[in-house]
Amino acid sequence: xxxxxxxxxxxVHRKRGHTHAPKTPSSVDTHSSSSTLRHTDHELGMxxxxxMVSDFFYPNxxxxxxxxxxxxxxxxxxxxxxxxxTHAYGDxxxxxxxxxxxxxxxxxxxxxxxxxxxxxxxxxxxxxxxxFVRERITIVHAHSSFSxxxxxxxxxxxxxxxxxxxxxHSLFGFADLSSVLTNxxxxxxxxxxxxxxxxxxxxxxxxxxxxxxxxxxxxxxxNAVDPTDFTPDPCRRDNSKVTIVVISRLVYxxxxxxxSGIIPELCGKHPDLCFLIGGEGPKRIxxxxxxxxxxxxxxxxxxxxxxxxDVRDVLVQGHIFLNTSLTEAFCMAIxxxxxxxxxxxxxxxxxxxxxxPDELVTLCEPSVRSLCDGLETVIARIRTGNVASPATIHxxxxxxxxxxxxxxxxxKVYNRVCREPVLPFSERLHRLWSQxxxxxGSIFSFFAVISFLFLLLLxxxxxxxxxxxxxxxxxxxxxxxxxxxxxxxxxxxxxxQD
Amino acid sequence: xxxxxxxxxxxxxxxxxxxxxRQPFPDNYVDRRFLEELRRNIRVxxxxxxxxxxxxxxxxxxxxxxxxxLTLWSCMERGALVPSAxxxxxxxxxxxxxxxxxxxxxxxxxxxxxxxxxxxATIFLAFTFGFSPVLKTLTESVSTDTxxxxxxxxxxxxxxxxxxxxPSPPGSLSLNAALFGSVCxxxxxxxxxxxFTMLSCALLVFALWPCLLHRMRExxxxxxxxxxxxxCLAGVGGLGSLWPEGALLLALALLTLTLxxxxxxxxxxxxxxxIHGPWDEAEIRxxxxxxLN
Numbered sequence: 001x002x003x004x005x006x007x008x009x010x011x012v013h014r015k016r017g018h019t020h021a022p023k024t025p026s027s028v029d030t031h032s033s034s035s036t037l038r039h040t041d042h043e044l045g046m047x048x049x050x051x052m053v054s055d056f057f058y059p060n061x062x063x064x065x066x067x068x069x070x071x072x073x074x075x076x077x078x079x080x081x082x083x084x085x086t087h088a089y090g091d092x093x094x095x096x097x098x099x100x101x102x103x104x105x106x107x108x109x110x111x112x113x114x115x116x117x118x119x120x121x122x123x124x125x126x127x128x129x130x131x132f133v134r135e136r137i138t139i140v141h142a143h144s145s146f147s148x149x150x151x152x153x154x155x156x157x158x159x160x161x162x163x164x165x166x167x168x169h170s171l172f173g174f175a176d177l178s179s180v181l182t183n184x185x186x187x188x189x190x191x192x193x194x195x196x197x198x199x200x201x202x203x204x205x206x207x208x209x210x211x212x213x214x215x216x217x218x219x220x221x222x223n224a225v226d227p228t229d230f231t232p233d234p235c236r237r238d239n240s241k242v243t244i245v246v247i248s249r250l251v252y253x254x255x256x257x258x259x260s261g262i263i264p265e266l267c268g269k270h271p272d273l274c275f276l277i278g279g280e281g282p283k284r285i286x287x288x289x290x291x292x293x294x295x296x297x298x299x300x301x302x303x304x305x306x307x308x309x310d311v312r313d314v315l316v317q318g319h320i321f322l323n324t325s326l327t328e329a330f331c332m333a334i335x336x337x338x339x340x341x342x343x344x345x346x347x348x349x350x351x352x353x354x355x356x357p358d359e360l361v362t363l364c365e366p367s368v369r370s371l372c373d374g375l376e377t378v379i380a381r382i383r384t385g386n387v388a389s390p391a392t393i394h395x396x397x398x399x400x401x402x403x404x405x406x407x408x409x410x411x412k413v414y415n416r417v418c419r420e421p422v423l424p425f426s427e428r429l430h431r432l433w434s435q436x437x438x439x440x441g442s443i444f445s446f447f448a449v450i451s452f453l454f455l456l457l458l459x460x461x462x463x464x465x466x467x468x469x470x471x472x473x474x475x476x477x478x479x480x481x482x483x484x485x486x487x488x489x490x491x492x493x494x495x496x497q498d
Numbered sequence: 499x500x501x502x503x504x505x506x507x508x509x510x511x512x513x514x515x516x517x518x519x520r521q522p523f524p525d526n527y528v529d530r531r532f533l534e535e536l537r538r539n540i541r542v543x544x545x546x547x548x549x550x551x552x553x554x555x556x557x558x559x560x561x562x563x564x565x566x567x568l569t570l571w572s573c574m575e576r577g578a579l580v581p582s583a584x585x586x587x588x589x590x591x592x593x594x595x596x597x598x599x600x601x602x603x604x605x606x607x608x609x610x611x612x613x614x615x616x617x618x619a620t621i622f623l624a625f626t627f628g629f630s631p632v633l634k635t636l637t638e639s640v641s642t643d644t645x646x647x648x649x650x651x652x653x654x655x656x657x658x659x660x661x662x663x664x665p666s667p668p669g670s671l672s673l674n675a676a677l678f679g680s681v682c683x684x685x686x687x688x689x690x691x692x693x694f695t696m697l698s699c700a701l702l703v704f705a706l707w708p709c710l711l712h713r714m715r716e717x718x719x720x721x722x723x724x725x726x727x728x729x730c731l732a733g734v735g736g737l738g739s740l741w742p743e744g745a746l747l748l749a750l751a752l753l754t755l756t757l758x759x760x761x762x763x764x765x766x767x768x769x770x771x772x773i774h775g776p777w778d779e780a781e782i783r784x785x786x787x788x789x790l791n
Contacts, residue, residue: 171777171779172777174772174773175772200517201515201517202775203777205533205535205536205775205777209533209536209773209775215532216528217526219525221525253779255780258786260789261786289790293789293790326781327777349780350776350777351517353515354516354517355517355518367783368784368786409525
């Protein structure tokens with residue numbers, strides 16, 4: 001490989017402690033020149049081939065989906081190859097290409113409940129194996145504990161000898177039966193995963209306790225928000241009134257019952273106050289009842305389900321953003337609200353105290369009294385004009401969480417992970433059996449053995465060397481990447497000549 | 499900052515649990531303050547053996563009630579008891595029970611008037627009497643074994659789903675299961691009057707007795723253990739007249755239930771390991787329905 005502009009060549013060979021069919025060695029890469037002069041000389045130039053797996057992806061809209069998309073885009077920008085595998089959404093099945101050559105596999109797996117596929121530990125092995133072999137994947141990154149396909153993919157990746165990373169986006173309880181079973185499944189899934197990523201310190205503590213993990217293999221990498229999507233616009237709001245905006249799913253977990261107590265209390269005390277509530281859910285009826293009872297039709301507007309692109313337009317119409325959740329791992333909504341220049345009032349639960357500095361958020365206990373007091377303080381400050389301007393707030397929030405920072409930290413996780421050897425099969429069985437308890441460990445060791453035998457059968461039926469290797473659409477060997485690198489090299493040499 | 503594995507030099511700034519600042523620690527850094535907000539077993543109740551034994555009296559007496567009912571049914575089926583006699587005894591018991599209920603509940607505000615009570619009693623009795631010929635022929639085409647199996651399952655369901663924590667009013671699933679089981683059994687009796695008697699007994703035992711017992715527990719705490727013991731003895735004795743081995747089994751079961759199970763419960767509390775921390779879902783401790791009422 002030729003040198004580009006004086007940067008080093010790094011050769012990395014990875015060892016595998018396996019008895020499987022030999023894998024192709026990892027890519028021998030220089031720095032991709034599309035990620036250019038910003039990088040320092042001594043940084044490892046290793047580019048990975050990553051497969052993100054989750055049930056939740058576009059066209060479904062949500063936190064996990066946008067996290068996967070934004071992270072993938074930033075990793076592609078850094079020169080890695082990223083492929084996404086998810087299940088088919090209705091007619092949308094097969095392969096689709098998104099921006100920057102992000103390839104998405106919509107696999108025809110049956111959806112069971114709430115956009116999550118069925119999990120049997122076996123039925124997705126042939127399809128996922130095809131994806132991993134065709135794309136020559138080296139790291140499998142699964143997202144979200146609620147996604148059965150993610151856990152399946154982790155299971156199959158370990159059987160195939162690939163490195164694995166898991167990102168957890170939510171907090172769980174421990175007390176009821178469903179939590180106990182889910183936590184046991186999570187322990188089984190994560191006992192031999194190379195690295196785990198959580199979105200806040202509280203989430204890290206929660207995941208470490210749930211899955212009985214070593215805290216050294218859990219990294220905390222927060223979510224981020226795209227500040228260009230959420231810019232303030234003070235002209236859009238009515239300064240004769242004080243508007244409180246609430247945007248969330250209207251479910252019990254989001255504290256809508258608290259909201260139903262706050263509305264009559266505050267609307268009674270402040271005649272110029274109004275509420276703008278976006279989102280849909282089973283608790284909408286509670287809000288409508290409160291509105292009906294206190295005759296607040298002109299002061300409480302229920303907007304119903306909002307498209308993602310309309311969220312910003314609703315946010316900029318408000319002065320205050322209220323979040324009443326009863327539990328949150330990392331609340332994206334408050335960062336979005338702050339980015340639009342609103343004053344944020346929120347309950348002090350889960351990971352929320354870690355998210356915004358004290359001058360940008362007012363934290364309250366999860367009770368009607370405390371939230372009302374907090375809101376009154378902020379309303380008084382707004383009336384006296386003792387608040388920072390939306391543009392100032394936006395400027396502060398803009399630098400706090402960026403997707404590029406998330407991608408940089410995730411890249412460090414990948415670099416660390418691919419230096420680790422994948423557990424050989426006997427070790428894996430031993431770890432399942434010893435760390436996951438007698439019953440669950442035995443059952444899943446049995447599944448692991450069956451899965452291994454199934455993989456051998458598939459490798460005999462359709463050997464790896466007969467599977468066509470796909471053409472990269474992202475990463476260092478992609479055609480788009482090479483065209484881009486040619487242009488950049490040309491620019492650099494022109495600069496040198498000048 | 500990143501997931502480095504080597505130990506870094508100790509940073510001069512202390513680690514803070516915040517995400518909005520870039521801290522000079524790797525992402526997988528474990529501070530000594532990790533899990534400092536973890537609390538274990540903060541809401542665990544301390545059980546005392548004899549208090550738990552007292553509470554299990556309720557379960558034991560409910561099992562004995564079922565045994566008593568089955569004894570009664572068996573006697574009527576064999577013809578050892580005349581339905582009219584049983585009816586008079588039932589009426590007497592009902593009046594006695596009603597009187598006791600009224601005396602004990604003297605200071606309580608009445609939710610229903612006596613007239614309303616009389617009305618519902620009349621309606622129940624009239625409808626049951628009117629429909630007893632129909633109910634008698636209900637399971638004619640069903641084999642005896644099936645009827646017995648169904649009744650057994652229903653009575654078991656009654657015992658399992660009985661609201662032991664709040665027995666008054668009796669829960670809908672348990673009451674319905676018990677009544678269905680008794681209808682199945684009552685349809686196997688020789689005459690329509692037998693069926694009517696059986697159903698009236700079932701209403702007394704399964705619908706009205708738990709209410710009286712609950713009232714007795716609330717107002718005259720001392721009477722509850724005696725009532726429970728009395729019912730258990732009656733159940734064992736009644737079953738003994740039919741089937742001595744069954745009585746022995748029942749006695750053993752009741753003893754296990756009342757003496758051994760509380761011992762297990764108290765003994766196993768040491769293994770309790772409830773975890774609490776900032777990740778728990780917040781509980782709303784106030785009554786928010788006041789905003790809607």
